[in-house]
Amino acid sequence: MSTKKVISGNYTASYASMLCRAEVVPAYPITPQTTIVEKIAEFVASGQMKAQYINVESEHSAMAACISAALTGVRTFTATSAHGLVLMHEMLHWAAGARTPVIMANINRALAPPWNVWADHTDSMSQRDTGWIQIYCSSNQEVLDTLILCYKVCEQPDIMLPAMVNLDAFILSHTSEVVDVPDQKEVDDFLPQFNPEIKLDVDEPLSFGTLAFPSSWYMEWRYKIQHAHDLAAKRLVEEAKAFEKHFGRPWGGLIEEYRSKDAEIILVTMSTIASTTKDVVDSLRDQGRDVGLVRIKSFRPFPTKDLREALGHAKVVGVADRSHTFGNEGPLFTEVKGALYNHDRRPPLVGFTVGIGGRDVLGSTIEGLYDHLEKVADGEAYKEVRWIDLIGDEEEVV
Amino acid sequence: MKEIRFHGRGGQGAVIASNILANAAFLEGKDVQAFPFFGVERRGAPVTAFTRLDEKPIRIKYFIYNPNYVIVLDESLLKAVDVTAGLKDPGIVVVNSKRTPEEMELSQYKVATVDATSIALDNGLGSKVSPIVNTVMLGAFSIATSVIKLESILESIPGQVPIKAEENTKACKTAAEKIVLHW
Numbered sequence: 006m007s008t009k010k011v012i013s014g015n016y017t018a019s020y021a022s023m024l025c026r027a028e029v030v031p032a033y034p035i036t037p038q039t040t041i042v043e044k045i046a047e048f049v050a051s052g053q054m055k056a057q058y059i060n061v062e063s064e065h066s067a068m069a070a071c072i073s074a075a076l077t078g079v080r081t082f083t084a085t086s087a088h089g090l091v092l093m094h095e096m097l098h099w100a101a102g103a104r105t106p107v108i109m110a111n112i113n114r115a116l117a118p119p120w121n122v123w124a125d126h127t128d129s130m131s132q133r134d135t136g137w138i139q140i141y142c143s144s145n146q147e148v149l150d151t152l153i154l155c156y157k158v159c160e161q162p163d164i165m166l167p168a169m170v171n172l173d174a175f176i177l178s179h180t181s182e183v184v185d186v187p188d189q190k191e192v193d194d195f196l197p198q199f200n201p202e203i204k205l206d207v208d209e210p211l212s213f214g215t216l217a218f219p220s221s222w223y224m225e226w227r228y229k230i231q232h233a234h235d236l237a238a239k240r241l242v243e244e245a246k247a248f249e250k251h252f253g254r255p256w257g258g259l260i261e262e263y264r265s266k267d268a269e270i271i272l273v274t275m276s277t278i279a280s281t282t283k284d285v286v287d288s289l290r291d292q293g294r295d296v297g298l299v300r301i302k303s304f305r306p307f308p309t310k311d312l313r314e315a316l317g318h319a320k321v322v323g324v325a326d327r328s329h330t331f332g333n334e335g336p337l338f339t340e341v342k343g344a345l346y347n348h349d350r351r352p353p354l355v356g357f358t359v360g361i362g363g364r365d366v367l368g369s370t371i372e373g374l375y376d377h378l379e380k381v382a383d384g385e386a387y388k389e390v391r392w393i394d395l396i397g398d399e400e401e402v403v
Numbered sequence: 404m405k406e407i408r409f410h411g412r413g414g415q416g417a418v419i420a421s422n423i424l425a426n427a428a429f430l431e432g433k434d435v436q437a438f439p440f441f442g443v444e445r446r447g448a449p450v451t452a453f454t455r456l457d458e459k460p461i462r463i464k465y466f467i468y469n470p471n472y473v474i475v476l477d478e479s480l481l482k483a484v485d486v487t488a489g490l491k492d493p494g495i496v497v498v499n500s501k502r503t504p505e506e507m508e509l510s511q512y513k514v515a516t517v518d519a520t521s522i523a524l525d526n527g528l529g530s531k532v533s534p535i536v537n538t539v540m541l542g543a544f545s546i547a548t549s550v551i552k553l554e555s556i557l558e559s560i561p562g563q564v565p566i567k568a569e570e571n572t573k574a575c576k577t578a579a580e581k582i583v584l585h586w
Contacts, residue, residue: 123441176464176465177464179438179439180437180438180464181426181437182436182461183434183435278464280464281464281465283462284462365465365466366465368465
């Protein structure tokens with residue numbers, strides 16, 4: 006029987022790792038992630054969780070330990086944030102390249118300087134090309150459910166990819182919400198033991214991570230990572246259905262469409278901003294305004310096909326990014342535009358850079374985005390990318 | 404939806420109070436959120452925490468700017484922080500003070516006071532320099548606002564306080580008896 010608890014996003018991640026029976030947890034603390042691994046340390050110390058908890062000297066080592074443990078056929082978990090994540094960068098490539106299904110919670114936090122510990126997606130966005138699956142959560146319940154689902158999908162023999170489950174700093178990490186926490190048996194019945202066909206084993210020695218020449222198998226090895234992502238996109242949806250049947254609540258798909266199917270004006274966004282947006286959509290709909298939301302949950306694999314189907318009919322689409330690629334625009338905006346470019350129906354797109362470094366994104370902030378999109382829909386000239394809620398001077402014209 | 408803001412100083416338990424209140428409302432069948440504002444946490448520094456409760460699922464994920472209620476765990480904060488900023492009309496302010504509500508210079512609001520520091524110390528919660536008044540203030544809050552039942556608060560305390568569950572429960576009850584309302 007599951008139990009409803011009022012717990013923070015961080016503790017939710019700790020419970021998920023225990024319920025998924027992670028056996029090795031190499032951990033290094035960083036604000037605002039620390040309480041995840043603190044709680045796991047308590048679980049392990051009390052004997053509640055049967056895992057090897059490894060204190061490491063850096064996040065780079067944490068990920069190296071995860072990869073090594075996973076190669077021996079052991080289920081691993083770690084958690085990090087911001088500077089911790091970017092310090093892992095080299096090892097993130099290695100985890101995906103070595104096809105280890107390491108599962109990690111990342112607390113989306115801004116990077117310094119200036120120092121800032123609040124919500125921002127730059128940390129994970131800058132790991133886009135490492136080969137990791139990336140899912141962005143909008144509630145604590147979704148953190149728990151996504152972690153279980155990721156273990157289920159990532160450990161399948163034809164997937165074998167690492168996954169990063171992202172939650173916004175403080176807005177989820179330190180916010181207590183009601184979470185339906187399944188019991189051990191429920192999770193065990195859904196999630197089989199991790200037992201990879203190929204693993205590091207002293208009795209049957211194999212070599213991992215060897216040299217592959219330009220003329221041999223390197224390129225094919227990389228192609229297979231792409232292929233595994235394509236499979237993972239399907240598998241996440243299939244396993245989400247199995248999840249719903251088993252646990253009695255939906256996980257949904259790679260995107261979530263909220264009152265967007267019949268909407269002319271659609272905002273695309275992720276994470277907790279999308280949760281707030283649902284209230285805004287309802288209130289604007291009550292005023293007779295033709296607005297909807299599409300929430301991207303899976304950033305990698307990227308839901309190109311789903312987005313084409315969800316956005317093609319719109320008169321205008323806005324994309325709100327909680328990060329920015331300097332020298333260009335928000336990364337989500339770039340990707341959404343890219344997804345639609347080869348589609349036969351291409352609504353105009355506007356990019357919004359919002360909530361950087363944890364600047365609060367209020368309902369009124371989002372309403373302002375819809376106001377702007379309505380003007381674009383009415384044919385008003387528009388700027389392709391806008392920074393929202395800058396203090397002081399408006400954006401400078403170059 | 405009801406929104407509550409806690410003003411305390413690091414070490415007084417404002418963040419745990421926001422969680423106890425959320426858990427109590429959850430026990431009454433409500434959807435809840437509890438979150439702190441994280442700045443530079445250290446003992447004695449002003450701390451703000453928030454609780455939201457609603458009959459419907461809560462989806463908004465931003466700070467509380469217009470609370471229905473404010474709980475002030477440390478009277479000295481009245482001079483340091485604008486504790487009534489954005490408070491809805493009619494709002495209620497519950498202050499830890501030996502003074503009466505009439506003496507609080509908050510006449511435009513409904514004010515309730517309770518000497519939470521003495522009650523906490525009588526029950527061995529914290530020290531004279533740093534009394535832990537969070538559960539005491541919640542007992543007072545329950546009576547002042549009727550937004551939450553005292554029984555629900557009492558039921559939530561043991562799972563949320565790290566130690567001295569019994570003392571906290573007793574102190575909470577005492578506060579409910581001793582609170583002074585002014586309206």
